[in-house]
Amino acid sequence: MTNFKIQEIEKSFDGKIIENLGDNDYIIKINDNEHKLKIISMNSRGIEFILNQQYHKAKYLEQSTNEMNIVIDNVPMIINLHTHYDKVVYKNSGGSSSGGAQIALKSQIPGKVVSISVEHGDSVKKGDVVCTLESMKMQVAVKAHKDGVIRNIKAKEGASVAKGDIISDIE
Amino acid sequence: MTNFKIQEIEKSFDGKIIENLGDNDYIIKINDNEHKLKIISMNSRGIEFILNQQYHKAKYLEQSTNEMNIVIDNVPMIINLHTHYDKVVYKNSGGSSSGGAQIALKSQIPGKVVSISVEHGDSVKKGDVVCTLESMKMQVAVKAHKDGVIRNIKAKEGASVAKGDIISDIE
């Protein structure tokens, strides 16, 4: 029995295989409901199956012990899972990493730094332009994610930044 | 230096890489002519390259030490090759295997045996119907590949045969 939670959906689910009928047919149980499932093809990268007479295709993109990144019928979803053996309390992971996310202003796109609009020590309000990137011939502003004071400007004019690179801290 | 022969083409060719220019660019030599070659991508299953400014795509289907089965720009070709170290005389391989091919009548398609038109000891002429197969709802005749006497009928009515299975011998 494994417990699942889907990001952006307010419920949690218990799920397991309850019977292997042979010939790739299974009965699975999600919370209190049983479903017929037929595996059409499967490997470590994805699965095709028929669930209650409906075909579905899932790709397994990335997974860690308790998080799966899947694309189901072209819809990307993130599923958190853990077995009932370890009673972990889910942390509500809003940002992509730990506490530092609250300070570091990261670029959400790759691009070339065209201009930096702030200096060390400037006060900014959430939404103020911190720097401007160019990508695909467009200029895209990177805006402050919170009110605060600019520290540790990492971006340099003319340099390239990758997605997720830190532009500066806002403390 | 390797020597190549292409099935159904009456010439043989010497070929080798004569220079690696770096950045995936090469100079190769086929007989007396030099050609510029740029590898776009390559793995054990195939290659994409630009030869004298023309893009080509090859798939390597099967290969043995001295025969390659490739598909070049959707055209299937069989290439025989050997290095100049071993001076082997090519045998003109018309059939797919050794001497047995001259006796055994093989099915060139997979199918179900609907009827057998001959008996052990019958004399047949080249082109006479030996048996009839069904595949894709069609009846297809397997015809004698030479004049001779029917021996060792292997096909059985109602049974399935694979491509290349022996129907009977004709001696």
Next chain:
Amino acid sequence: MIEKVLIANRGEIALRVIRTCKALGIKTVAVYSDEDTNSMHVKQATEAYHIGEAAPAKSYLNQEKILDVMLSSGADAVHPGYGFLSENDDFARLCEKNKITFIGPSADSMNLCGDKMECKAAMLKAEVPTVPGSPGLVKDAEDAAKVANDIGYPVMLKSVYGGGGRGIRIVTNDKELHDGFETVTSESIAAVGKSAIIVEKFLEKTRHIEYQMCRDHHGNSVHLFERECSIQRRNQKLIEQTPSPVVDDAKREEIGEIVVRAAEAVDYTNLGTAEFLRADNGEFYFIEINARLQVEHPISEMVSGLDFVKLQIDIANGEPLPFKQKDLKMNGYAIECRINAEDTFLDFAPSTGPVPDVTIPSGPNVRCDTYLYPGCTVSPFYDSLMAKLCTWGPTFDESRTRMLTALNDMYVEGVETSIPLYKTILNSEEYKKGELSTDFLKRYGMIDKLTEDLKQEKENKTDAALAAAIIHSEYFKSQVQNNSNNSANWKNKLD
């Protein structure tokens, strides 16, 4: 109003029906045999039900099983596609009895169309010209021989349950007639479990020209122009085109009026096809009605701008046709090539097996209806049609050159295909000039031309093939040595 359609078929035609249903917001129910678990129609339908073993009799021809699925899935209509149960009036009747809309003609009309002799009688009454032949079924080979000697050889032996080129033989003398009689009988029994044979005059250098017909439940009838399907092998169509090079506006209208009479003569509803032979002297002879959607319908869709599956559903819903004959105008030229899994050089014998890789042509005015995808399998249990490649152009030559480009782009790994033959045909002067006839392949020595073309193609690719071979052999040499910089260099190229 139809809300959920069960498609009692497989392959490309099941996909074709699903596509229109999706665009119309209609739910679809697929059925599949053991052999088809991994097929596209299973994946594309709203729901999919397993119905039995690979052999058609155990699955796609199993009426009771399909009825079960119709009832349990709550489908309110069934689309039969072509082949399988599409022209089985028992099945149409079974649907009618269970209040499930059969998307096609009524069981009675289908029965009349399917009974080649009764149909011919109805046509004669409606003054639709037909081919000379036996007045009804022939009892046996003796009887057939008598008719043949009356109307003169060559004659055609035809199972009234055949179709699509199966259950037909052309014979030129009494001996061939006796052999052919056996073959036709056994093929017909293999396909549909029964056999009954008629004899017809075989006309030489004929063209196969057919008309799309269309009739609603309110008595409105139109024709949707002709298709010429003369390029055939073993009496099966290979290449179709519309318009026919020998049908002008006046002729189109003249035969079109006959077609409308034919549809009315058998009280035909929904879409169907009236097939004609056109003799070399320009006379048209009705041969039969195909009481279903035809394989080659896409080319008529291209020149009419209509979606025929939508039209079928609208008619089945009892809606009147949204146009009159005078509203319909042909626009441009379309060609279809049937991409078959077959070996041209083995007398078109089927070629089956896994297809590890496939390239489907695309682009403006190119349409490819197919069940193929990389990693699929061409099954020996079903027919050899893998894909229907269609192109359109404002001129015949533009549609022809587009088809050649598309044929060059198409690649099906693992099985032999009819693609090389089509390139040879489309490049031939005879095809360009529209000099078509049902014996086109033999008459103009197309197989020999193909042999030459293939040899030429190989010669053109010699340098490229050798380059690929040189790189490959050097690559493996460097792998074996495995100690030089060269090897590391190659490794970067590996995925």
Next chain:
Amino acid sequence: MIEKVLIANRGEIALRVIRTCKALGIKTVAVYSDEDTNSMHVKQATEAYHIGEAAPAKSYLNQEKILDVMLSSGADAVHPGYGFLSENDDFARLCEKNKITFIGPSADSMNLCGDKMECKAAMLKAEVPTVPGSPGLVKDAEDAAKVANDIGYPVMLKSVYGGGGRGIRIVTNDKELHDGFETVTSESIAAVGKSAIIVEKFLEKTRHIEYQMCRDHHGNSVHLFERECSIQRRNQKLIEQTPSPVVDDAKREEIGEIVVRAAEAVDYTNLGTAEFLRADNGEFYFIEINARLQVEHPISEMVSGLDFVKLQIDIANGEPLPFKQKDLKMNGYAIECRINAEDTFLDFAPSTGPVPDVTIPSGPNVRCDTYLYPGCTVSPFYDSLMAKLCTWGPTFDESRTRMLTALNDMYVEGVETSIPLYKTILNSEEYKKGELSTDFLKRYGMIDKLTEDLKQEKENKTDAALAAAIIHSEYFKSQVQNNSNNSANWKNKLD
């Protein structure tokens, strides 16, 4: 007669040109940057030449290098596509000087079209209505502010070298005007190396409606109907359709006559587009001529049945137009969705990187022009347009539902796309009713609707997602245990 065309472009438009050339038997020469070695246009062309580094200035904008390839490959014509050198009159002149046919207007005409002020003057003379604004270039931000205060805010700042939504800002007061002036200047310099700005009245709740125009070297001019391109973000088109819901036959003809006058006023030859704003009161104002083939040309091809690239080549060959205005008739309804690599929720910021997998929709009346293939890369060096998805139908609603089906079928792994947004738009009541305007997204809160739709979609997929997760976690459990029959059973499923 043109026999070998160099395509001075990349991406889907290079492929689009190659397709028509192939169908016409014309040889093609591709050029490519370091970034594009693995691109489809390199693979599809007859010949391919490397021309430099990834940055456009070092490759696709490098006129000398491209000229070298034209001369060494023996190309007798060049097709510029859109973007890059397509509206650069210096390049057109360079081709003219080297006796290479530039497939587009003459350098002089292009120069006139590209000079927004001179063009406007020519239009006023030809009695083509234009938008109120500065009589010429503004010297600086001060000057711009004076004009803005004369004609009244909001006004638009426009670089005369801009286009495609770049180098344009809408400002509502003097402060915004000063900031905007800086941005437009720097964007224009980044794109083409120079900047010059005009000021125009910004009309609220306008529709962007444009006309395809077409003129040969013999003075024959026609329009090929309108396209409505009102659904935009950052002044860049997202969804286009034809016909426009607010253009009836009378209006089409009325504006069409103006378009023909516009083409003649600048002595335009070949295909081009006259862009108009339609104010909420129904007035049309000419804004500019795009002196090239437009991104959204396929929808006009679908309703006209013409191949525009063929038409361009024929005109460049000096052939007279094969039709008069009265011969042209619109047939049906077409929609284009520009599938961009961008994150709707990050203010449409570009999303780039490898695309391991992609599914391209297909089927009747679906056309997808794209450079994507599984394993390709979306480069940050070029623009965000990955694919143009177009559908056609005999009614507007049929083309709309077909588009929704196609959008559902399409999948691009690895980058964010505009596909989900388009599904929300096409499902909205406002879009269905044709209530379009250039501020459509904001006016009808489409981003919020999208957020809701995505949540609903996830809820609908919950059971299926959980099933996939259950099987996956059990599978890995069995792999770890690796000692049960269960494990062996799983292994059979691995490829």
